[in-house]
Every structure is written in structure tokens, then in C-alpha cells.
Amino acid sequence: MSANGKSGRLGRTLLWLIPLAFLAAFFFLPLGKILATAARSALENELGLSSFKQALSPLWFTTWQAALSTVLTLLLGLPSAYLYSHYRFRGKRLMRTLTTLPFILPTVVAVAGFTALLGPRGLLNLGLMKLFGLDQPPIMFMNTLWGILLVHVFYNTTIVLRVVGSAWSQLDPRWEQTARMLGASKRQALREVTLPLLRPSILAATLLVFLFDFTSFGVILMVGGPYFSTLEVAIYQQTMSLFNLPLAGILAVVQLLCTFVITWIYSKINGIRRVPLMPRLEGEILRQARSLKEKVALCGMNSLLALLLVAPMLALVLRSFLRLAADQGNRGSFTPGFTLQYYTQLFVNSNQSIFYVPPVSAALNSLLFALLTVVFSLVLGTLTVYAIFHNQRSQRWLDVLITLPLGASAVTLGLGFVITFNRAPLNVRHFPLLIPIAHALVATPFVVRSLQPALNSIPTSLRQAASVLGASPVNVWRKVDRPLLRRPMLVAAIFAFTISLGEFGATSFLARPETPTLPVAIYRYISMPGELNYGQALAMSTLLLVLCGLSIYLLEKLQPEGMNEI
Amino acid sequence: MNKLEVVNIQKEYEGSPLLKGISFEVNTGEVLCLLGRSGSGKSTLLRIIAGIEDCEGGQVLWNHEDMAAVPTHLRRFGLMFQDYALFPHLDVHDNVAFGLKTQGQNKQTIEQKVSAALEQVNLAGFARRSVTDLSGGEQQRVALARALAPEPRLLMLDEPLAALDRALRAQLQEELRQVLHHAGIPSIYVTHDQDEALALGDRIALLNEGQIVQIGSPEEVYRHPRSEWVARFLGMENIFEGKIIRLNPLTVSTGFGELEVANKDNKRLNIGDVVKVVLLSKDAEISDAKKKGTLLTVIESVFKGDHYRTVGKNDKGEKLVINLKFKTHPNEKIKVDLEATNPRILV
Numbered sequence: 016m017s018a019n020g021k022s023g024r025l026g027r028t029l030l031w032l033i034p035l036a037f038l039a040a041f042f043f044l045p046l047g048k049i050l051a052t053a054a055r056s057a058l059e060n061e062l063g064l065s066s067f068k069q070a071l072s073p074l075w076f077t078t079w080q081a082a083l084s085t086v087l088t089l090l091l092g093l094p095s096a097y098l099y100s101h102y103r104f105r106g107k108r109l110m111r112t113l114t115t116l117p118f119i120l121p122t123v124v125a126v127a128g129f130t131a132l133l134g135p136r137g138l139l140n141l142g143l144m145k146l147f148g149l150d151q152p153p154i155m156f157m158n159t160l161w162g163i164l165l166v167h168v169f170y171n172t173t174i175v176l177r178v179v180g181s182a183w184s185q186l187d188p189r190w191e192q193t194a195r196m197l198g199a200s201k202r203q204a205l206r207e208v209t210l211p212l213l214r215p216s217i218l219a220a221t222l223l224v225f226l227f228d229f230t231s232f233g234v235i236l237m238v239g240g241p242y243f244s245t246l247e248v249a250i251y252q253q254t255m256s257l258f259n260l261p262l263a264g265i266l267a268v269v270q271l272l273c274t275f276v277i278t279w280i281y282s283k284i285n286g287i288r289r290v291p292l293m294p295r296l297e298g299e300i301l302r303q304a305r306s307l308k309e310k311v312a313l314c315g316m317n318s319l320l321a322l323l324l325v326a327p328m329l330a331l332v333l334r335s336f337l338r339l340a341a342d343q344g345n346r347g348s349f350t351p352g353f354t355l356q357y358y359t360q361l362f363v364n365s366n367q368s369i370f371y372v373p374p375v376s377a378a379l380n381s382l383l384f385a386l387l388t389v390v391f392s393l394v395l396g397t398l399t400v401y402a403i404f405h406n407q408r409s410q411r412w413l414d415v416l417i418t419l420p421l422g423a424s425a426v427t428l429g430l431g432f433v434i435t436f437n438r439a440p441l442n443v444r445h446f447p448l449l450i451p452i453a454h455a456l457v458a459t460p461f462v463v464r465s466l467q468p469a470l471n472s473i474p475t476s477l478r479q480a481a482s483v484l485g486a487s488p489v490n491v492w493r494k495v496d497r498p499l500l501r502r503p504m505l506v507a508a509i510f511a512f513t514i515s516l517g518e519f520g521a522t523s524f525l526a527r528p529e530t531p532t533l534p535v536a537i538y539r540y541i542s543m544p545g546e547l548n549y550g551q552a553l554a555m556s557t558l559l560l561v562l563c564g565l566s567i568y569l570l571e572k573l574q575p576e577g578m579n580e581i
Numbered sequence: 582m583n584k585l586e587v588v589n590i591q592k593e594y595e596g597s598p599l600l601k602g603i604s605f606e607v608n609t610g611e612v613l614c615l616l617g618r619s620g621s622g623k624s625t626l627l628r629i630i631a632g633i634e635d636c637e638g639g640q641v642l643w644n645h646e647d648m649a650a651v652p653t654h655l656r657r658f659g660l661m662f663q664d665y666a667l668f669p670h671l672d673v674h675d676n677v678a679f680g681l682k683t684q685g686q687n688k689q690t691i692e693q694k695v696s697a698a699l700e701q702v703n704l705a706g707f708a709r710r711s712v713t714d715l716s717g718g719e720q721q722r723v724a725l726a727r728a729l730a731p732e733p734r735l736l737m738l739d740e741p742l743a744a745l746d747r748a749l750r751a752q753l754q755e756e757l758r759q760v761l762h763h764a765g766i767p768s769i770y771v772t773h774d775q776d777e778a779l780a781l782g783d784r785i786a787l788l789n790e791g792q793i794v795q796i797g798s799p800e801e802v803y804r805h806p807r808s809e810w811v812a813r814f815l816g817m818e819n820i821f822e823g824k825i826i827r828l829n830p831l832t833v834s835t836g837f838g839e840l841e842v843a844n845k846d847n848k849r850l851n852i853g854d855v856v857k858v859v860l861l862s863k864d865a866e867i868s869d870a871k872k873k874g875t876l877l878t879v880i881e882s883v884f885k886g887d888h889y890r891t892v893g894k895n896d897k898g899e900k901l902v903i904n905l906k907f908k909t910h911p912n913e914k915i916k917v918d919l920e921a922t923n924p925r926i927l928v
Contacts (some may be wrong), residue, residue, distance in 0.1 A: 189666035195653040196660045197680035211670045479832045
């Protein structure tokens with residue numbers, strides 16, 4: 016790049032200065048405040064050792080539930096990764112789309128789906144009660160460990176399927192064949208050759224799943240109820256219910272340390288040199304299931320995955336139209352019927368409502384925040400990408416810095432905002448823009464990931480050709496970069512939009528009663544007694560589900576050809 | 582005396598036939614070269630023999646025993662892949678030791694055999710090197726050592742030299758020849774390079790459109806190509822029509838004059854038959870005006886070191902490629918003597 020005088024240099028400095036300033040103000044400052052709060056309270060000994068002890072119990076539970084969830088996820092994910100990387104079958108495309116669902120589905124929607132299926136007022140329990148004339152729901156889901164584990168498996172199986180599956184499909188089949196030629200049985204070849212070669216991806220997937228389970232917040236809060244408290248939930252309760260900010264700060268520091276260690280190990284594993292050879296023909300190892308054993312395995316695995324992924328969502332939609340009229344004089348007995356009441360009630364500001372506004376305004380808030388998040392994160396992401404592009408050396412630190420908010424949990428982010436922005440004009444109570452700002456912190460790394468490969472793939476010669484043909488730098492950008500970046504920009508925008516729409520962790524700290532977002536409203540309604548409240552939670556979840564489904568559809572459409580394997 | 586027989590192998594690929602009934606046998610100490618274009622199904626055939634891939638019909642027999650029920654790892658056949666497929670997570674030593682370990686040999690034996698195998702391919706001292714740091718030639722040798730170390734009953738090599746550059750190829754070709762003949766087991770060597778096949782094979786089987794079109798010793802195949810495809814594949818460019826005008830000595834009248842041809846097959850030929858003639862060699866000489874010869878108009882003359890590759894045409898426009906000692910110029914008219922070109926009849 017030739018220098019374009021002072022203004023060019025200034026422009027390029029601004030490229031990285033603006034994202035950096037944003038990060039400093041809205042990420043590092045809150046983080047620093049948390050550290051300071053924790054350090055102060057530890058030093059003043061007012062909490063000190065005893066509060067660290069208080070952190071131990073949630074830490075222990077956080078760790079073992081994450082470990083258990085991870086093991087269960089691997090048990091389902093690894094066999095499906097094998098099947099998806101080795102077999103062709105009808106409906107694979109559909110299943111592929113279905114498995115993207117958990118990536119983009121807000122926690123509250125997933126939980127609402129599972130309660131609609133398995134909860135005390137869920138379809139399965141209602142059906143069983145009706146069938147056997149029971150007056151208590153026979154299936155316990157809410158406030159149980161297995162409920163938490165099930166939702167975690169729902170969320171993370173896809174990660175194992177994708178990470179390990181794609182590595183497996185790119186593994187040269189000749190290695191296994193060579194092992195077989197050298198006298199290894201199938202089992203030996205798997206143990207001695209295939210698994211060692213897949214080890215980096217399996218480890219990476221395992222750690223990623225563990226990290227997600229470790230930082231799980233919404234699922235534990237809603238499914239676990241009062242009996243299960245992870246670090247995240249403890250931070251939330253200390254902040255929002257008990258107003259014990261020093262203890263919340265200490266918990267957040269413990270949480271940060273743990274995620275930092277996990278992330279560090281993860282990046283170490285990803286740094287391991289990957290195996291260079293690739294199959295010569297695309298899809299070389301994909302084959303049709305022939306034997307009965309193969310067919311049964313494929314069919315069984317797909318049914319299980321479909322059941323896990325589809326059943327809760329289907330139950331959610333169905334249940335949101337289901338009216339339960341209690342039969343007179345017979346407790347626990349009821350007659351189901353079709354109703355639109357839960358939806359129509361969304362527009363009514365009933366006196367029952369815990370908000371001062373009708374639920375539909377939560378939807379409008381969500382849309383507004385999501386649009387603002389798109390604007391913020393696209394601006395920040397684009398600036399970052401160009402800053403890195405013009406100064407490749409900056410990649411190492413700018414890339415890491417912009418990704419850091421993903422490492423800190425959303426709850427920590429929320430706590431940081433609460434601690435930091437408590438004075439006018441930046442006060443969480445009166446400055447609703449803090450919500451899209453928090454969302455943008457989470458969404459920008461995705462925007463960068465989406466734009467960077469596209470920008471790097473534009474050949475320099477194209478820009479040089481435009482310059483030689485007389486285009487000014489601005490015109491070069493308008494005529495060359497912009498049209499080529501339009502598609503990835505759109506993908507990034509949809510990503511940011513969807514992330515904001517479903518964000519719960521940070522928002523639960525920042526949303527005021529009069530400006531709830533959809534996920535916050537769903538959380539409030541779902542934990543309240545009363546058929547109407549529950550129904551409205553399901554109706555709102557269904558709306559959110561439809562919006563997310565639309566996003567997935569658009570993302571699939573925008574996906575470049577050839578990226579659809581696995 | 583060990584023997585591999587392949588009987589009437591048939592294989593389909595995406596609905597169309599790839600191999601249409603392949604049969605041949607290979608005996609102890611013999612190297613059979615499978616020669617064919619890429620995509621002709623040579624590698625697939627190896628994989629079928631190895632038991633890695635199924636076939637729609639036919640049999641693989643080892644000493645008359647059908648291998649259909651014997652899984653790959655119990656066949657004790659060695660296979661070396663084109664890009665070697667060295668295990669990247671194991672070093673040179675452990676790669677070579679892999680087959681010995683699966684056989685359950687004891688540690689001492691394994692150490693001895695690994696050292697011997699590495700020595701055989703001139704890689705003594707490479708045992709603890711990582712396979713990803715090796716050059717192409719070194720990788721090829723490790724793969725060969727790994728295939729040979731467990732003492733397979735049969736060795737198959739799939740284009741073992743294709744990934745190497747030319748100079749290295751010539752050197753390793755010589756080494757391979759010695760190793761293969763030293764091994765004393767039947768070997769199948771797949772290649773698309775006719776020079777390699779001629780140099781390495783005790784016999785050559787030419788594969789075209791799913792069938793073996795000719796099989797025989799390199800000399801037989803080269804001197805008596807049975808079809809135009811075989812002749813062209815072996816690098817002969819001068820194939821044209823002629824009419825028999827005399828039977829003793831067998832003489833054919835062609836667009837390039839009357840040529841005396843050898844007729845080893847003793848086929849029934851009559852005067853007046855139209856036949857295809859191939860020139861086995863391109864060596865020709867410019868003859869002076871008085872002697873008999875063929876008149877050519879030069880199209881191009883390209884310097885190739887020890888000769889000029891010269892393309893010319895006769896008055897009917899038929900092209901002829903010959904190697905001349907002298908430079909000629911486009912549109913120059915020359916008279917050449919084709920006696921040294923070894924004309925044959927293709928039937």
C-alpha cells in the first residue's frame with residue numbers, strides 16, 4: 016500500500032483507534048472495575064477468605080456438571096460425527112440445517128421448548144396425566160440435574176458433530192487403509208491411526224463444549240431452579256437479588272480465571288500442527304449405507320438427533336396454541352383445545368403483567384436493540400478488519416483483543432456494566448443504549464470472522480487495476496471492495512441481529528422492567544404461575560423461534576456453494 | 582511357488598463399468614506392470630486385490646485360494662500408495678515398525694527388522710526423524726521400507742514415482758528395480774509412464790477402457806503392439822494406412838513410399854489387403870537425391886539435444902514425425918530414408 020499522505024495515515028490510525036476505544040470503555044473498564052471491587056473486598060477482609068469459600072461450592076458444581084454434560088455430549092456427538100462424515104443419505108441436508116439450530120437458538124427459547132415438552136405443564140406430562148388419570152405430572156424435568164444435562168447435550172452435540180465430523184471427513188482414508196494393509200484389524204486401525212490423528216479435533220471440541228457448559232447461565236437459571244447454582248447463576252443472584260456486589264465480583268474473578276485457563280488450553284490445542292494431507296477427491300470417503308447394521312445405525316442416530324433437536328421446538332409451537340380448560344370438580348383433569356389467546360394477550364397491558372407495558376413492546380425493544388447492535392458491530396467489525404488488512408502486524412493483538420469479550424461470560428459483562436455505569440449520563444437505569452453496546456461486544460468477533468476471509472480473498476491486483484484505471488482510494492473501495500463484501504456483510508449483519516435477539520446473560524442485568532427484551536420477558540413469564548403467563552411465554556418463544564428460523568434460512572441461502580459438506 | 586491370480590474382475594463406478602473383466606496372474610519374483618492412463622481403473626484394481634474395495638464380479642486367488650472371505654488385514658499383501666500415506670503422528674521408525682507390531686512380533690525382532698528395512702532403502706540413521714520433515718524421495722523410501730518390513734506375500738505399488746521430480750525418478754527407479762527383484766515375491770507395479778513400465782516390468786499389462794488390451798514382456802509389447810492404441814500409448818506417433826503389394830518379402834505401399842515390414846505374427850495376409858503400419862522408431866536419415874526415399878515438406882524442426890524432432894508431411898498431407906541429425910527449415914523439401922524406422926503391421 017502506498018502512503019497517501021497525512022490524511023491517509025490519520026484515517027488508518029482511526030481504523031484501529033475507534034474499535035480500541037470502544038473496547039477500552041465498554042470491556043476493559045468494566046472488567047477492571049470488577050477486579051478492583053473484588054480486590055478491595057478481599058483486602059479489606061470484610062469478605063476475604065470466607066467469600067472465596069462461598070465461591071467453592073458453585074465452582075465445584077459448575078465443574079462437575081460441565082464435565083458430565085461434556086461426556087454425554089461426546090457419547091452422542093462422536094458416533095454421529097463418524098456417520099455424518101462417512102455416509103451419504105437422504106435428508107442429510109435437512110438434518111444439517113436442523114443441527115445448526117442450537118447455534119443460533121436463544122437459551123430461553125430452548126428452555127421454553129423443553130418445558131413445553133417435558134415440563135410440569137408440558138405435552139408429555141399432560142398426555143400421561145390424561146391417559147392414566149394422574150393428578151401429578153409423572154415426569155420431573157424442572158429443577159432436576161438431568162434436565163440441565165439434557166439441554167446442554169441439545170446445545171453442544173452440534174459442536175462435536177461439526178468439529179470432529181469435518182476433521183474426520185478430511186482425514187485421508189489411505190491412512191486407515193494402509194494400517195489395514197499392514198495387518199491392523201478395523202479396531203486396531205481406529206485405535207492406532209484414526210483416533211490419534213483426530214485427537215486434536217476431539218480435544219478441541221471437548222474443551223469448547225466444556226467451556227460452553229462451564230459458562231452456561233440461562234439453562235441453569237431456568238431449568239435448575241433454586242437447587243442448582245453455577246458460578247454464573249451465583250453472580251447473577253448476588254448482584255440482582257442480594258445486591259452483594261463485592262461477592263459477585265469475587266465470583267466473577269474466579270469465573271474469569273477458569274475460562275481464561277480453558278481458553279488458553281484450547282488455543283494451545285488449536286496451535287498443534289494439523290495433518291496436511293487431504294483426500295484427493297471431494298467426498299471420497301462418503302458412501303451409501305449397504306448392510307443392515309449400517310442402515311440401523313444411521314437410522315437410529317438420525318432419529319435420536321431429530322428427536323432431540325425437533326421434538327422440543329415442535330412441542331413449543333404446539334403448546335403455544337393449546338388451551339387447557341379445567342374440568343369442573345375434578346382436580347388435575349382438563350380438556351385441551353385450540354386457542355390464539357396467548358398471542359392476542361401479548362398486545363394487552365393486563366394488570367397481571369409484571370411489566371408496566373404489554374409484552375409486545377418487549378418484541379419491539381428487542382428488534383430495536385438488534386438493529387442497533389447490527390449497526391454498532393458492523394461499524395466496529397469493518398473498522399477492525401480494515402485495520403488488520405492495512406497493518407497485518409496488528410492482526411495478532413487486535414484480533415485477540417476483539418475476541419476477548421467472547422471469553423468473558425455475558426454475565427460477567429453484565430456485572431461489569433452494573434458496577435461501572437452507575438452515574439449519569441451512563442447509568443444502566445436510564446441509558447438503554449448500554450444493552451445494544453453489550454450485544455455489540457459479543458457480536459463484533461463474529462462480524463470480524465465473517466468479513467476477514469472475504470476481504471483477504473480480494474486479489475490486490477483488482478484494487479491496483481482500479482487505481483491504474485484512475486479510481487481514487489474512495490472509489491476503489493466503492494467499486495471493488497463494497498460489491499465483493501456485500502454478501503459477507505449481510506451474513507455478518509444477520510449473525511449480529513440474531514445474537515442480539517437471543518442474548519440473555521448480559522441483558523438480564525441491564526434490562527429495566529419498563530424496557531424488557533423478548534428473552535427477559537420470556538424468562539419472567541415462564542417462571543410465573545398461571546396458565547396465561549406460561550402460555551404467553553411460549554407464544555413469545557415461538558415468535559423468537561420463527562425469527563431465528565428465518566435467520567438460519569437466510570444464512571443457508573447466503574452460504575457460498577461448496578461449504579455444505581458435513 | 583507363490584501365485585496371485587485375478588479372474589474376470591468387474592467393477593462399476595457411478596453406474597458405468599470401470600473394469601470389464603480383468604484377468605491375469607503374477608508369479609514369485611515377477612514384476613507385473615499395469616500400464617494405463619490415469620482414471621483407467623488401475624488403482625481401483627489394486628484396491629480390489631487388497632480387499633479395500635469390493636467388486637461386482639470376479640475372483641482374487643492366492644495359490645488357488647479365493648480371497649473373498651479374507652479381510653484386508655489378514656491377506657498379508659503389501660500396498661504402497663501414490664502419496665505414500667505415511668502416518669504423520671509416528672516417526673520413521675514407528676511407521677516401518679507398524680506392520681511388525683500388528684503381527685505381534687517381539688521387540689528385538691522388530692528392532693532388527695526395522696533397521697534392516699531402513700538399511701535396504703538407504704535410510705539408516707533416519708529412524709527417529711519425523712516423516713513430515715522428509716523430502717519426497719525419502720518419504721518414498723520410508724513407504725517402501727514400511728511395505729516390505731512385514732514381509733508381505735505380495736507387493737503392490739501404486740505409481741510410486743509419480744510424485745517425484747524427474748532426476749530423482751530416474752535414480753529411484755533403478756533402486757526400486759533392485760529392491761523388487763531382490764524381494765522374491767510377486768509384485769504389481771501400477772504406472773502411467775511407459776518408460777517406467779518398460780524398465781521395471783518383467784511383464785507389462787496395458788489397461789484401456791476397462792480391459793487388458795495386451796500383456797507380455799516389454800520387448801514383445803513394444804515390438805509387436807497389437808493395436809493402434811497400444812502403439813500410441815507406447816509413444817509411437819507414425820501410424821498410417823498402406824496396401825500390401827508383395828508377400829515375400831512383405832512389402833506395403835504407403836503414402837510415404839514402399840516399406841518392407843516384418844510380420845512376426847504370420848497372419849494370413851493377401852496382396853491387396855489394406856493394413857495399418859506403425860514405425861517403431863523415429864530414427865531416419867536424409868538420403869541423397871539418387872537413392873530411394875520419401876519426399877517430405879518440413880513443417881517444423883525442433884532441437885532436442887542429440888537430434889532434431891522433425892515434423893513433415895507428404896503430398897497427401899499425411900504427417901510424419903522423425904528424428905534427424907540436421908536442422909531443416911519449414912517448407913523445405915527433403916528426401917528421407919525410412920529403413921531404420923522398423924515398420925510393423927498392426928492388425
